Amino acid sequence: MTASIPATSGSVLEYLAKQEKKSLLRFMTCGSVDDGKSTLIGRLLYDSKLLFDDQLAALKRETKRNSTNHGDIDFALLIDGLEAEREQGITIDVAYRFFATSRRKFIVADAPGHEEYTRNMVTAASTAALAVVLVDSRKGILRQTRRHSFIASLLGVRHVVLAVNKIDLVGFDRRVFDTIVADYRAFAENVGFSTITPIPISARFGDNMTSRSPNMPWYGGPTLLEHLETVPIEEEAAEAEFRFPVQLVLRPNLDFRGFAGQVASGSIAVGDPVAVAKSGQLSRIKEIVTYDGKLARAVEGQSVTLVLEDELDISRGNMLVPPEDRPHVADQFMAHVIWLHPDAMLPGRSYILRTEVDSVSATITSLKHQIDVNTFAEEAAKSLRMNEIGVCNLSTQAPIVFDSYKDNRTTGNFVLIDRFTNATVGAGMIDFPLRRALNVHWQALDINKKARSALNHQTPRVLWFTGFSGSGKSTIANTVEKMLHAQGKHTFLLDGDNVRHGLNRDLGFTEEDRVENIRRVAEVAKLMTEAGLIVLVSFISPFRSERRMARELFGPGEFIEIFVDTPIEECARRDPKGLYKKALAGEISNFTGISSPYERPETPEIHLHTVGREVTTLASEIEAYLDNQ
Amino acid sequence: MSLTHLQRLEAEAIHIFREVAATFAKPVMLYSVGKDSSVMLHLAMKAFYPGKPPFPFLHVDTTWKFREMIEFRDRTAAELGIDLLVHINRDGLEQKINPFTHGSNVHTHVMKTVALRQALDKYGFDAAFGGARRDEEKSRAKERIFSFRNGQHAWDPKNQRPELWKSYNTRVGPSESIRVFPLSNWTELDIWQYILKENIPIVPLYFAARRPVVERDGMLIMVDDERMPLHADEKVEQRLVRFRTLGCYPLTAAIESNATTLQDIVREMLTARTSERHGRLIDADETASMEKKKREGYF
Numbered sequence: 001m002t003a004s005i006p007a008t009s010g011s012v013l014e015y016l017a018k019q020e021k022k023s024l025l026r027f028m029t030c031g032s033v034d035d036g037k038s039t040l041i042g043r044l045l046y047d048s049k050l051l052f053d054d055q056l057a058a059l060k061r062e063t064k065r066n067s068t069n070h071g072d073i074d075f076a077l078l079i080d081g082l083e084a085e086r087e088q089g090i091t092i093d094v095a096y097r098f099f100a101t102s103r104r105k106f107i108v109a110d111a112p113g114h115e116e117y118t119r120n121m122v123t124a125a126s127t128a129a130l131a132v133v134l135v136d137s138r139k140g141i142l143r144q145t146r147r148h149s150f151i152a153s154l155l156g157v158r159h160v161v162l163a164v165n166k167i168d169l170v171g172f173d174r175r176v177f178d179t180i181v182a183d184y185r186a187f188a189e190n191v192g193f194s195t196i197t198p199i200p201i202s203a204r205f206g207d208n209m210t211s212r213s214p215n216m217p218w219y220g221g222p223t224l225l226e227h228l229e230t231v232p233i234e235e236e237a238a239e240a241e242f243r244f245p246v247q248l249v250l251r252p253n254l255d256f257r258g259f260a261g262q263v264a265s266g267s268i269a270v271g272d273p274v275a276v277a278k279s280g281q282l283s284r285i286k287e288i289v290t291y292d293g294k295l296a297r298a299v300e301g302q303s304v305t306l307v308l309e310d311e312l313d314i315s316r317g318n319m320l321v322p323p324e325d326r327p328h329v330a331d332q333f334m335a336h337v338i339w340l341h342p343d344a345m346l347p348g349r350s351y352i353l354r355t356e357v358d359s360v361s362a363t364i365t366s367l368k369h370q371i372d373v374n375t376f377a378e379e380a381a382k383s384l385r386m387n388e389i390g391v392c393n394l395s396t397q398a399p400i401v402f403d404s405y406k407d408n409r410t411t412g413n414f415v416l417i418d419r420f421t422n423a424t425v426g427a428g429m430i431d432f433p434l435r436r437a438l439n440v441h442w443q444a445l446d447i448n449k450k451a452r453s454a455l456n457h458q459t460p461r462v463l464w465f466t467g468f469s470g471s472g473k474s475t476i477a478n479t480v481e482k483m484l485h486a487q488g489k490h491t492f493l494l495d496g497d498n499v500r501h502g503l504n505r506d507l508g509f510t511e512e513d514r515v516e517n518i519r520r521v522a523e524v525a526k527l528m529t530e531a532g533l534i535v536l537v538s539f540i541s542p543f544r545s546e547r548r549m550a551r552e553l554f555g556p557g558e559f560i561e562i563f564v565d566t567p568i569e570e571c572a573r574r575d576p577k578g579l580y581k582k583a584l585a586g587e588i589s590n591f592t593g594i595s596s597p598y599e600r601p602e603t604p605e606i607h608l609h610t611v612g613r614e615v616t617t618l619a620s621e622i623e624a625y626l627d628n629q
Numbered sequence: 630m631s632l633t634h635l636q637r638l639e640a641e642a643i644h645i646f647r648e649v650a651a652t653f654a655k656p657v658m659l660y661s662v663g664k665d666s667s668v669m670l671h672l673a674m675k676a677f678y679p680g681k682p683p684f685p686f687l688h689v690d691t692t693w694k695f696r697e698m699i700e701f702r703d704r705t706a707a708e709l710g711i712d713l714l715v716h717i718n719r720d721g722l723e724q725k726i727n728p729f730t731h732g733s734n735v736h737t738h739v740m741k742t743v744a745l746r747q748a749l750d751k752y753g754f755d756a757a758f759g760g761a762r763r764d765e766e767k768s769r770a771k772e773r774i775f776s777f778r779n780g781q782h783a784w785d786p787k788n789q790r791p792e793l794w795k796s797y798n799t800r801v802g803p804s805e806s807i808r809v810f811p812l813s814n815w816t817e818l819d820i821w822q823y824i825l826k827e828n829i830p831i832v833p834l835y836f837a838a839r840r841p842v843v844e845r846d847g848m849l850i851m852v853d854d855e856r857m858p859l860h861a862d863e864k865v866e867q868r869l870v871r872f873r874t875l876g877c878y879p880l881t882a883a884i885e886s887n888a889t890t891l892q893d894i895v896r897e898m899l900t901a902r903t904s905e906r907h908g909r910l911i912d913a914d915e916t917a918s919m920e921k922k923k924r925e926g927y928f
Contacts, residue, residue: 024632100816105819119791123792126793126794233631238631247651248650291674299632301636303639303643354797413796415796422802424798
């Protein structure tokens, strides 16, 4: 069914033909709170005649009501959309604005300036090709200017416009402008931008925004809009190696099997050889399918469906690449990570790592250092808090396909997701794979767990006791071990306090150390099950994430979580080691249940209510569970 | 060869459709019958070619839509062979909720927002495509492409998931869902240019024709059926009008226009002095009314 389009005057069609050739520039604005970012965008929209009468009328009404800017229209009000922002007068989230000129269409990401909104700035920078960095002429280069430039550069923004704003307030003085430009260049030299274009402007009054300012005859460069319209857009992605992350396998019928995705970089033509990144299998492109017909070639940015000459097993998360220029396939790599969530990043904790098309479990194996975003100094750190940036080693449960972020912004990035809340907690830019991932391969041994456990006549298991200090974990575990021993089973009991005297003596009780404590014990327990043993682990293990991480090291049915459920009041009453008394007196910090949280298991295999019950009864309950398995 | 801005927008939308199909258990596309829905439907057909979109389409019918919208909806679904679900809030219908006696706010809340929540709960959809664009309205300018909703379908603008690159967080817990906006980065002009370029069918109400209207509070309201009560001083006139957006007929103002072709519409748009939501009566209540409605689960 088609709507008929009667022939009409040529002018609209001509206009549209011109529009058709327009390119797209995504840019961001940054600068500290009073530098006038929102005013600048509002002014660009206004001067490009992109404000409608009803929007202007609403703006004038609101200016009267809210503004500190008497008389003139306050363009910032147009941009600061959310109620809270209008109340606080600051921009707390990224806003996207659209405008177009006869040459280009623009998507502007307006990012907040405060240090506590670094994460929003990172979000804006992730899709921007250019950054307009605003500087207040009266203040010059500030900490924020440096921080914003650094973050933009870290996120791969290669072009900067240094907009020296409020030049009217310093009498359009060329010397002020020149000093600021020199200061900026001096520090930006090390930041790694391809181009820096300084422009003196007054966003409020429109000088050098869309037309040349009569107030600054000494300035011979382009206006801001002129520059944005003509700056060459990054062709890097188009010229880079071909990368095609597979989003989805399309199989509408038995005769068709195509791999749907968006070309991340480079281009591909029918007949070209391709390799499947994860398996290394080779084939050739048979067809490039789209709704609008088959194509001979597909280029960076296009969403297409590729059909191969051979029937290969390829699923979402894999990548089609040129055989002679492959990406990295590894399960360990180094990356710059920015933390986005109020709950701090903990090395050792298990997160979901999401690339454009792949999703795997991942842990940060080490935080090498944190980067001070104001001085770029590297500082030792144990965790990353919200808005902090660090360099980390990561380990994934299965290999992923990637390039270095500096080579490819699309295939070199990832986000980290909390396993329980599903919140997006971190974002990463991959630097390089770790050598050990490339060279340390799993050694296949002839005598394996199955052989060892057959010799022992038992099924290896982990009995993981969790609960408050003083809940009776160790006492029950001890009794269970005696029962198993009497049956002739080979066992080992890993007790929290005992392990802290040796293997984990370097660890304290902070959240980071508790995570590492559990990770080590889980790995030791795993080695012992490999040896064919039944392992009893008696650890407070207060966090769900770590118990889950431990569980995932083992096969189905191997990990038995036992919740020793004794109310905290009862534990404190028993207080076998006198610890509650001290904790309540404030003498012990980070004490579980008093000054540090305990997350109750949601679905433990065995849930022991201990109050009023004998230890032997409780131990027999566990023994019965094992017998029934 | 580098892509034009429309080609980039199209490719981005197709990518988004495919991400949802690959990562959600039960997606649905909200089909409102308007021009943006027509564009979304067209893009969905492209995304899964040579297959069909692997999800159903849902129309929340307030029972006050223009008659021509309903005819167009049924014809489109039949011609494309897509799975169309229609949901009406039966409770609201029994209470005879309507825009005239209950006002636009109550009507929209009960017949649209509540109805949508009912439908999403009834079918257990975990992702719902909507045609909202960031250029439409201030609070939408800050919304994510993958926009999280809690178990009560509510949007929390201050607690949105960060969205970087195109590595979307598509994970939701039980009863939670994501609203997905493939047209986030399109403007009204992009939509019209694309309709023209791709020859996408749209409801005839977008084109100027002589229609029966009354002037009420400075707006031209079309008398689409006999349910519309007329004030003593109002008289129905035949005027050459068209609509820039479509919704419930008593809440959608017409504009005087002689644009009878797509080119005419684009020409008119290029010289327009008011934004398209100007004709939407539900936005005029208060400055932040859209943000409020969205927090309650409105699209």
